[in-house]
Amino acid sequence: MAAKNRALSRGVAVVGAGMSNFGAFPGQSTRDLFVQAFQEMRSSVDKGLDPADIEALYIGNYSSDLFEGQAHMAALMADWTGLTPRPATRIEDACASSGVALRQGIIAVASGLYDIVLVGGIEKMTDLPISEVTDTLATAADMLYEIPAGFTFPGLYAAMATAYMDRYGATPDSFMSVGLKNHDNGAVNPKAQFGARIADIMAGKVAKAQKKGYPAPTWANEMAFLHDDRANPVIAWPMRLFDCSPVSDGAAAILLVSEQLAKSFSDDPLYIAGSGQASDVALHDRVELTSIGSARQASQQAYEMAGVSPEDIKIAEVHDCFTIAEIIATEDLGFFEPGQGYEAAEEGLTTRHGPKPINTSGGLKSKGHPVGASGAGQVVEIWKQMRGQAGDRQVTKDVDLALTHNVGGTGQSCVVHIFERR
């Protein structure tokens, strides 16, 4: 079943974007984090925003139900940002929640019903004990057929990783190259949960051991560090600690307006060139483990709507919940041929100085992965990079087209957006 390709009734633009820090914030609730994101978004609107002009909210959130014991979050977010009585809708598609919320916001503006829409992403994961976090994340898989068989999320992605290694000859080192790159980027992102290169983390461990008088571990280089079972333990082979995104708190906010209004809000708006969304069966039911069907479908829809090709995309934020996921994503998006994504990562083609920068923000791996906020958080990076405001991690080339790729579960949901700067 190929989806029909259609155009939106009218154009939509991004005119503001902001986020809280991503990390572990024991004293703060989702409410606090979303207010921080909202305020940064507001101050990013070049010509100012009167919140009273916002007509609706779409809030991506995976499971405040289980993480915080609080459902019905959208109306609460409207209240805490002073936007009551605006219609407020929560969107949940697991870790793709706020990417899908973005798509619903775009559709709502295109429908003519609203001119000005706030899209949010929220998640507060660190209040739960870590074992319960794992259980909560597991509910994004198939609880009848996958979890009772012993799978966890690292295990599901590890199955994809071993299938990929078997088919294409990648090694665990291939995956580590993604972790190294994303930590390099996160080290220059002040919002990132891990603001440190892996070399710095390694040096920090040596210094700490020396300070305490323990025998200092000695690693010849970062790869030796990453090969050390104590420094980088196996979570679900071949996925080790530094292959896995962290448990995070965070929020992000995006302001959408109709294309007609874009210049009255922003000197330098981003236009939505393409949007695609698709579903897939759960992993246990798939024929193919080395590619995600929903990502291929969603990206195809977005490319067709935008009338562009993968090679036209200058930078992308992709869903690297695990390092294998980034490699597969760069293939599903058409940046590299199937089976060549791991070599591209090893060769440095996806660093921020390379020909196809991927996850200049640090990605979910280093920036953090507050699951319901991650899709909206990707847009914040694209907003900054395309407008030349990404500071030390600014890519050098001019970015006229950029892409975000946000996955739910093991790919039962995927949503892709393409942004254009004119």
Added chain:
Amino acid sequence: MAAKNRALSRGVAVVGAGMSNFGAFPGQSTRDLFVQAFQEMRSSVDKGLDPADIEALYIGNYSSDLFEGQAHMAALMADWTGLTPRPATRIEDACASSGVALRQGIIAVASGLYDIVLVGGIEKMTDLPISEVTDTLATAADMLYEIPAGFTFPGLYAAMATAYMDRYGATPDSFMSVGLKNHDNGAVNPKAQFGARIADIMAGKVAKAQKKGYPAPTWANEMAFLHDDRANPVIAWPMRLFDCSPVSDGAAAILLVSEQLAKSFSDDPLYIAGSGQASDVALHDRVELTSIGSARQASQQAYEMAGVSPEDIKIAEVHDCFTIAEIIATEDLGFFEPGQGYEAAEEGLTTRHGPKPINTSGGLKSKGHPVGASGAGQVVEIWKQMRGQAGDRQVTKDVDLALTHNVGGTGQSCVVHIFERR
């Protein structure tokens, strides 16, 4: 902040609607119930439906996370109805989830992105122990400010009921008149959880006692039965057992198409004439307890979009999670003046033979309240009544305009739709 009133870019029609039975179904999961609703919806499409033509799913669900330990439901529902890889989006606004999903489906068709959209509502509440159900429902309130103060959902609505009694002179008997009416309607709805009039329930209790040889309780009439603390115990005064909707399992499915396509699917489609949605602060933070601001706002938007007045509406399905909620709803929707809704109920104006039939399906009270499915379930009743297919509960007058009113929490969310038959 008054919302701007806008028209949709293009018209949208309902061309199919179906539901599972509502009730307690220990052996069935949400997946089973949604498939039943989907199949009934499909057989309701006059000119047939090829599921491959469905372009997207919007699934309303309150908290499968907490009720079933399964999040990420939308993609699963796509899988179980054979609709993978179609984009599948879960919507959550507490008990308004599938009413809001309907609105998102309408917006999506209006946007031009899709011509044919499936809207679903699902909830499976009875697998949990009842105490955990109450806790789960409580997460739709404000978990920081309301529940720790001792409130439950019956308690929150009881606060509205006592405020209403104090202000307008209603009595607990006023509320009971709503329960009596809705059980009268549910008794002739084969899908209803309680397919019995209260008189029949009373007679059943007498017969059961006699059969077991116990002294048979004697009640002069239904009101005497409802005044009996053992037959109709106080849940949160003045709300007694028969003032409260039940804990339910169920699913519903609606097929939306662009107005242009309506006649190619249906001999007798319903057209979306109006849609409105609004948010409100949580109950603890409101000045007004005898009316729900989001309901007034949402209905005003829907009336303006439709260009009609409350008196034009022939029948309505309103959100009677508690009997007080129906009375307040009939005032917020403008059917009766503030403070006159309870007298209208007492006088029988809202029975299915009266001038303003409300909840001919039996409402949430008698039909059942699988919370995420209730909004979509309301549309199934409107579909049947407007097309003259409601059997023994068919209203006698011709219904050219009908309304649904779906509330989340204590009104932090409300969504209203107006349907037109041409």
